[in-house]
Amino acid sequence: MSSAATLSVETPDIIEESDTGAAVRATTATAALTSAGVLGRVALQWNPSVETVLPLAVAAGFYGGARHGFASGATGFFVTNFLVWGGQGPWTVFQCLGAGLGAASAAYLARFSRSGKFFAAALVVGTTVFELAVNAGSLLYMPFGAASLLSAAPFIATHYASSLSFGAILYGTDTILSRAYRRNKP
Amino acid sequence: MELTRYFRELTAETNLRYVAAGIVAVAALLLVSQSPQLSQPETNATVAVSLEIDYGVEQDSSVVMVRNGSTAFKVLNSSHRVNYTEYSFGYFVTGIDGVQQNSTHSWLYFVNGEPASKAVNRLRVYGGSVEFRFISNNRSAKILG
Numbered sequence: 001m002s003s004a005a006t007l008s009v010e011t012p013d014i015i016e017e018s019d020t021g022a023a024v025r026a027t028t029a030t031a032a033l034t035s036a037g038v039l040g041r042v043a044l045q046w047n048p049s050v051e052t053v054l055p056l057a058v059a060a061g062f063y064g065g066a067r068h069g070f071a072s073g074a075t076g077f078f079v080t081n082f083l084v085w086g087g088q089g090p091w092t093v094f095q096c097l098g099a100g101l102g103a104a105s106a107a108y109l110a111r112f113s114r115s116g117k118f119f120a121a122a123l124v125v126g127t128t129v130f131e132l133a134v135n136a137g138s139l140l141y142m143p144f145g146a147a148s149l150l151s152a153a154p155f156i157a158t159h160y161a162s163s164l165s166f167g168a169i170l171y172g173t174d175t176i177l178s179r180a181y182r183r184n185k186p
Numbered sequence: 187m188e189l190t191r192y193f194r195e196l197t198a199e200t201n202l203r204y205v206a207a208g209i210v211a212v213a214a215l216l217l218v219s220q221s222p223q224l225s226q227p228e229t230n231a232t233v234a235v236s237l238e239i240d241y242g243v244e245q246d247s248s249v250v251m252v253r254n255g256s257t258a259f260k261v262l263n264s265s266h267r268v269n270y271t272e273y274s275f276g277y278f279v280t281g282i283d284g285v286q287q288n289s290t291h292s293w294l295y296f297v298n299g300e301p302a303s304k305a306v307n308r309l310r311v312y313g314g315s316v317e318f319r320f321i322s323n324n325r326s327a328k329i330l331g
Contacts, residue, residue, distance in 0.1 A: 087313050168208030175199040
């Protein structure tokens with residue numbers, strides 16, 4: 001009896017995942033989200049402002065933390081610019097910074113709550129940061145920057161709708177994403 | 187079998203209401219945002235196109251900012267005085283900034299270093315370079331094969 005009790009203490013039922021295992025799992029999740037974002041942006045390039053890199057990066061930031069969000073957003077835009085019309089240019093810097101910082105800001109909101117409302121707020125904030133960075137950047141390298149900003153207005157609205165729509169799909173996988181990043185809802 | 191179980195678990199953990207709502211919203215967004223493109227295929231993004239013009243005796247280089255998918259004609263016409271003749275296959279450039287084609291020389295254009303395969307108002311550019319060269323008809327024939 002006493003030996004059985006001793007045995008149960010020495011071999012716990014649940015083996016805790018190591019820190020390395022959790023890190024690998026989180027990095028894999030970020031890589032998967034980023035890859036999906038890249039594929040989506042390339043597939044949808046004919047449709048301005050309907051893109052997948054930013055919402056998926058925001059999800060990485062919201063569930064995985066600021067570093068995962070920044071890495072996903074910046075890498076996603078850098079990689080896709082090799083594959084879409086227009087290619088690389090001065091805009092790449094602002095896209096990468098905007099998406100990276102926008103996605104990283106989601107981590108801050110996630111500290112308060114991981115509810116759907118907060119995820120939607122993170123998508124709106126992330127898209128705002130991205131649009132501010134990209135359009136402010138365009139003032140530096142576009143000959144008619146201010147006019148370009150005005151002409152971009154309808155596409156900014158489309159971008160918000162795009163982020164929230166893809167965000168709804170992502171929030172549907174809330175349990176899977178939380179588990180991938182091993183987060184409990186605060 | 188294992189894969190089926192995995193997908194079943196995945197589906198069980200997915201909130202299908204959100205996923206369905208998102209898919210419907212994305213589909214609606216694609217439909218709405220695509221409709222203006224039917225009459226206007228250019229995308230919103232502005233791209234830089236390197237424009238080089240070889241007048242024969244001098245050259246001019248510039249960078250033109252145009253909407254992604256603009257035609258080569260628009261790239262040229264946005265910053266230079268252009269004469270052209272319209273044919274069934276499209277526009278043919280006959281003069282740039284007063285340098286007119288003649289019995290020995292004509293305007294040929296290249297996109298990203300390659301001779302263009304379409305009329306100047308039908309070939310769309312997505313960045314890269316467009317070059318117009320005023321060259322002898324003999325050379326044109328050799329280049330075009």
